[in-house]
Amino acid sequence: MGSLPFEGLKRKIIVKTEAKGEFGTEPENRKTEDLVLFGFVNIDKPSGPTSHNVAAFVRQILHIEKAGHSGTLDPAVTGCLPVALERATRLNEEMLPAGKEYVCVMHVHEEIGKEKIKKELEEFVGKITQLPPRKSAVKRAEREREIYYLEVLEVKGKDVLFIVGCESGTYIRKLCHDFGEKIKTGAHMKELRRTKAGPFDESSLCTLQELKDAYVFWTEKQDDKLLRKCILPAEKAVEYVAKVWILDEEIKKVSHGRNIFADKISKLNEFEKEDVVAIMTLKGEVIAIGEALMSSSEILKKNSVAVKTRKVLIEKI
Numbered sequence: 001m002g003s004l005p006f007e008g009l010k011r012k013i014i015v016k017t018e019a020k021g022e023f024g025t026e027p028e029n030r031k032t033e034d035l036v037l038f039g040f041v042n043i044d045k046p047s048g049p050t051s052h053n054v055a056a057f058v059r060q061i062l063h064i065e066k067a068g069h070s071g072t073l074d075p076a077v078t079g080c081l082p083v084a085l086e087r088a089t090r091l092n093e094e095m096l097p098a099g100k101e102y103v104c105v106m107h108v109h110e111e112i113g114k115e116k117i118k119k120e121l122e123e124f125v126g127k128i129t130q131l132p133p134r135k136s137a138v139k140r141a142e143r144e145r146e147i148y149y150l151e152v153l154e155v156k157g158k159d160v161l162f163i164v165g166c167e168s169g170t171y172i173r174k175l176c177h178d179f180g181e182k183i184k185t186g187a188h189m190k191e192l193r194r195t196k197a198g199p200f201d202e203s204s205l206c207t208l209q210e211l212k213d214a215y216v217f218w219t220e221k222q223d224d225k226l227l228r229k230c231i232l233p234a235e236k237a238v239e240y241v242a243k244v245w246i247l248d249e250e251i252k253k254v255s256h257g258r259n260i261f262a263d264k265i266s267k268l269n270e271f272e273k274e275d276v277v278a279i280m281t282l283k284g285e286v287i288a289i290g291e292a293l294m295s296s297s298e299i300l301k302k303n304s305v306a307v308k309t310r311k312v313l314i315e316k317i
Helices: 032-037 051-062 087-095 114-122 172-182 208-221 225-230 234-238 248-255
Strands: 013-015 038-045 067-069 078-086 100-108 126-130 143-156 159-166 187-197 231-233 242-246 265-269 276-280 286-292 305-312
Touching (some): 032 038, 032 225, 038 051, 038 208, 038 234, 051 208, 078 087, 078 234, 087 286, 100 172, 114 143, 114 172, 126 172, 159 172, 159 187, 172 187, 231 234, 234 286, 242 248, 248 286, 248 305, 276 305
Parallel strands (some): 078 187, 242 276
Antiparallel strands (some): 038 078, 038 231, 100 187, 143 159, 242 265, 276 286, 286 305
16 A cells, blocks of 8 residues: 655654753643644544535534634545644645545446556556546646555446545546546546545544534533544644744744744754744644745754744744
């Protein structure tokens, strides 16, 4: 089985200045009421409602003002739909480029052999060009997308079950159609389920009913175990992103949008100039998203501005 580009990626941590963090709380120890205001729920989206509907249901269940999804699923499609809560909605933009994985049932219009299907589908792995469907949220213009892996799991008659890992914005419905054109029999997508959306996979799924039950247990019985299982810390969304951990003395300044100077960084991952960087406290809390103005190796040698603060996640201090 293949893996998405960031999976298995272990970023080396370089210690620049030894320091101990006193500010804040480790994400796993965050109070439940704070999780509700800065977390993600990985909803197991049912067939029927739109992704927007699901986000609205989450907002109603948790009695919060803001909830938003990162990456639309068609109404009939099921599976992983990460929904950001309150301040975590600012992280949705960072989630959009992350790779996705789907399990699909494709119906081929004429019965052909499994080996031929496997051989022809393998040719879609790599860079492909797609014209988005007429009913899509984007402009209809050809665009390049990458298929990271594609494996046929089962063929039964004219139905083909396969798993595919792909770049965000890949249309699986169009992939099935293009496959049918290639083999000159025609084909269409019959069923689709998303099994991974960036760092969120089926291991952390929560149904809308489970979320509602968990909320009732918390508010009426003062039992938060189920809700803490449903809501993941916002830091989950930046698991695959390069990071810098800053000194406590800089946190207040970052909360007001200040850029990060190299001498205020305690430790960092390896990254290149212009990479997206998550700005962290020494207790592991993500407080902002920035852009690297120099590589990690340069940061170790210089004391000028190292990271431009692009999006503040922490409340002003």
